[in-house]
Amino acid sequence: MNTPLRAVPKFKMPLLVCARLVAMLSAILLMSPVLHARELKIGVGNFPPYFSEKGNTGLFTDLIYETFKLLPQYQLKSLVPMSNYRLVIELNEGRVDGSANIFADAKITGCRSDPIFRYSDVAITRKERTLKISEIKDLKGKSIVTYQGAHTFLGKPFQMVSSSEPNMYREVSHPADQARLLATGQYDVSVGDMYIFLNSLQTWADPRYTPEQFEIHRQFPDIYSHMAFREQSLCDDFNAALRTIKQNGRYEAVYSHYLKNLSRH
Numbered sequence: 001m002n003t004p005l006r007a008v009p010k011f012k013m014p015l016l017v018c019a020r021l022v023a024m025l026s027a028i029l030l031m032s033p034v035l036h037a038r039e040l041k042i043g044v045g046n047f048p049p050y051f052s053e054k055g056n057t058g059l060f061t062d063l064i065y066e067t068f069k070l071l072p073q074y075q076l077k078s079l080v081p082m083s084n085y086r087l088v089i090e091l092n093e094g095r096v097d098g099s100a101n102i103f104a105d106a107k108i109t110g111c112r113s114d115p116i117f118r119y120s121d122v123a124i125t126r127k128e129r130t131l132k133i134s135e136i137k138d139l140k141g142k143s144i145v146t147y148q149g150a151h152t153f154l155g156k157p158f159q160m161v162s163s164s165e166p167n168m169y170r171e172v173s174h175p176a177d178q179a180r181l182l183a184t185g186q187y188d189v190s191v192g193d194m195y196i197f198l199n200s201l202q203t204w205a206d207p208r209y210t211p212e213q214f215e216i217h218r219q220f221p222d223i224y225s226h227m228a229f230r231e232q233s234l235c236d237d238f239n240a241a242l243r244t245i246k247q248n249g250r251y252e253a254v255y256s257h258y259l260k261n262l263s264r265h
Contacts, residue, residue: 039077040234043090043099046081047175049199049258050101050117053081059195059258060100060117064227066250067116070241074234091228102228111235114242115224118255121154123217124182124190124197131188133217136161142188143168145181150191154220158191176200183209191220198262211263 044061045051051058056079068076082090087099092109101117102108123139125131133139136157144162148171151162162169172178175192179200182190190197198211229235245251 037073037075039075040097041078041080041095042076043082043087043096044079045084045087045101047196048203049195049262051081059254062254062258063116063245063251064100066245066254067238067241070244071237073237091230094230097231098227098229098234100227101225103225106228108228110228110230111232113227113229113235114239116227116242117225119223119225120194120218121192121220121223122194122197123219124192124194125188125215125217126182126185127213127215129188131215133189133219136219138219139189139191140164141168143170143186144189144191145170145172145178145187146191147171147175147178147193148173154191158220176204179204179209182214195258195262198259202262202264 046053050060088106090096091099123133139161151159175196178190178192179197181187
């Protein structure tokens with residue numbers, strides 16, 4: 001005789017327990033910074049190797065990404081390339097949440113981060129000339145090509161040198177011209193940012209000239225610019241993350257990566 005199968009009773013969750021579970025899950029989702037990250041629009045520069053014309057690569061761009069990796073409550077929705085002049089205007093008029101490469105003397109609506117973007121102005125000569133430059137005053141008597149505004153931007157010692165022999169001093173608007181004029185022997189010294197010079201040399205892509213043919217003389221102090229944000233809370237969060245990547249080595253690793261790549265021929 002077959003024993004009839006008994007129906008397995010269905011488990012019924014009490015309505016109150018079910019409601020509590022739903023509430024708990026909702027609270028967890030609401031607290032997740034990744035699922036509810038605030039989207040940010042950031043203005044960036046447009047000059048290599050610090051920024052690209054598309055806004056998604058570059059040394060300074062990588063520093064921004066590295067910092068925001070530690071801030072999951074924010075999402076970088078877009079990085080918009082523009083001139084340094086527009087960076088300040090777009091920030092002050094509220095069309096971006098933040099702008100990169102803002103210098104200390106810029107008049108902004110909002111707050112500046114701690115110094116993040118480092119420029120390394122140097123004197124560069126051709127090794128075959130074996131020129132000795134231990135101090136800024138050693139530039140005197142040498143023909144110099146540099147960037148626009150360097151006369152006042154690089155301080156009084158350099159200003160004295162550049163003023164002493166104006167016929168041997170030239171400022172150009174395009175960094176590529178500095179690399180070309182120095183490499184072809186038209187000037188003794190190029191003064192400007194080391195990374196920009198190496199990038200110009202690489203972009204020029206003339207096989208006759210390689211980074212190994214040039215000597216770098218470090219006489220100028222590094223110059224820093226900042227991120228700027230509309231809100232103080234963003235500055236505070238960004239500064240905390242920036243301190244972390246400086247402490248854990250990621251900050252210098254970005255600079256080392258670019259210097260290594262730009263020094264190749």
